[in-house]
Each structure stands twice: as C-alpha cells, then as structure tokens.
Amino acid sequence: MIALSAGKLPRTLKTDFLRSLPLLSLFVSASAAALIWSAPAARAQSMDELYEKAKLEKSVALVAAGPSEPYEHWIREFQQRDFVRWKREGALLSFRPEGFDQIDPAFKDEDGAFTTVSVNMVAYAYNTVLLAPADVPRSALDFLKPVFQGKLVTTDPSEDDASLLTFRGIVEKYGWDYLDNYMDQKPSFVINGHAAVSNAIADGQKLATFDSTSTTPRLKRDGKPIDTVLSKVDAIPVFLVAAAIFRDAPHPNGAKLFLNWYLAREQQSRTGTFSPRADVPPPDGFQPLASYAIDSGYREMLSDEVKLAELKKRIAGYLHR
DSSP: OOOOSOOOOOGGGHHHHHHTSSOOOEEESOOOOOOOSOOOOOOOOOHHHHHHHHHHHTOOOOOOOSSOTTSHHHHHHHTTOOHHHHHHTTOBOOOOOTTGGGBOGGGBOTTSSEEEEEEEEOEEEEETTTSOGGGOOSSGGGGGSGGGTTOBEEEOTTTOHHHHHHHHHHHHHHOTHHHHHHHTTOOEEESSOHHHHHHHHHTTSOOEEEEEOTHHHHHHHTTOSEEEEOOSSSOEEEEEEEEEOBTTOSOHHHHHHHHHHHHSHHHHTTSSSBOSBTTSOOOTTOOOGGGSOEEOOHHHHHHOHHHHHHHHHHHHHHHTO
C-alpha cells in the first residue's frame, strides 16, 4: 500500500483532498465492478520519457507499509472500493503503463483508469516445528481439531476484505455452524494485517491459520519454521491489489513513472506474489494461477455494498459476541 505525506483524510472531502497531494499513485486492496464512465484514450509512455517529466515536476512520495499512525484512518478510507465511483465521477487519469496489453482483462480497466498490480492467494500456514505432520491442515474442517484449541489466528474478517472472502467461502461450503465450532476453538484475530498472522505462527505463538498471504513464503525463505499449504479440498481465495492516479494530481508524470516501474516485468518478477501480467512466471514454488481451484469471487463480493455490509455484520456477530 502507498501512503502519501498528508494528514488525516477528511471523510467528506476524500477525493478533493487527495487531488491536492503531490504524488497520487495509490494502492488499495480493492477491485472494480461495472464500469459506466468512458475515459479518454491513454498513451503508453517510456520509462525514460516519464523520468524526465517527473524530474521537472519534482514529485516525491512517502512509501509506507500500513496501516500505521498517523495514516490509519484514511488508509482504511481507501479500502472502500472507490475506483468505480472515482472513474464515474471523472476523478481518475487514464493511463496504460508499459505492458498493459499483457495484463488480463479481468485485472484491469480497459480505459486505463485503474489496474491490478498484484494477485494474491490466501492459503493455510502452520508452524513446522510445533505441529506434527499428521496434524497439518488440508481442509477448513481440520482447523476444528482439538490440537488447535487456542492456537489459531486470522485477521479480523469484519475489518479485512481478503479475510472476509476466506470466511465467506468456508461458510458457503460448510454452513454457518462452522463458525460456531470455529469460535469454540478460541481463535485470535488481529487488525494490523496478514503479516502479523504469519509472524505469530513463525514465532510459535500460534500453530496455524487459513488466512496466510505473501509474508509466509518470505518468512520461510528467511529460515523461519513456517510453511504454506494450498488446499486441494477447499477453493483457494484470491484477492487483488489495484492502483490508480487521480486526474487532477499536480505531478501525474511522477505517478505514471512509479506505475510503469512497478508493473514492469522485471519488478513484477520480484514481488513474491502472482502478477496480473501473463508474461511473468508465478512466484517460486508455485504453479501458474490457472493450475489451482481458486475462489475468484473477490470483485463480486465487493461490488454489492448491501450484501457486503450484511455479511460483515453477520460474521462480526460471531467474532465479537
């Protein structure tokens, strides 16, 4: 996620406030629904050309791995799937970065108003030292075994959309009784991101989760006692991280340069996640995304605000009772 050098975001002035920031290249865990507003044509520009223009703008961005103070409030504001509304209102700049033709149509706005920058799996993870091989979970039902009592952790699904998709898939397959049984396991919930989930398992505070993302493979490469399991029984949830540039940003070429760099084949090959680009191989140790049975309902889940609110409320009722 990109956080910019700015103060607290006014709830009612979100778009206008952000348009005033020096560099607007925004990453949020969000995706698009129906597209109604037609943007003008966007022209791909080379890195060298954009670099020269960005130097003239003197644009600077503060990169933050959030949410963290003092940006928590407005970073969460960004996680409200505003790309479609912003496009409809004419707030977004059309830009097709280099390699745009390599991005699957499901992962981008064809007008160039926004595009996915990473495709992320939500997998199982477990502590390889503390958990016996026979107890390694292979399906969501395995997390209900006595060995996991008090030793499970996920992000809070009422706060995190990727986690919400995971919980939704489980209750759709196994019923809402599953949540009653899961809560009997006395699980923990964190609100500071998926990295905290993986770290709790790698440190031995917890044994396992069905809510692990890209931090787990990184910790494993660093020699930590943690590993990923991709279920062959349950569909694997996939969520998207997208990016956009505001039309009225005073330094648009700086933002274009950043997106061109971030979506370049070389950089996409280093992110540790699946790329939206068809010409980028999967992360080490993984097969191409099409090889897995995935739950691709992220965009659909987020596109219906009424159903989304109802789902969050119902799940929160289990978590916070």
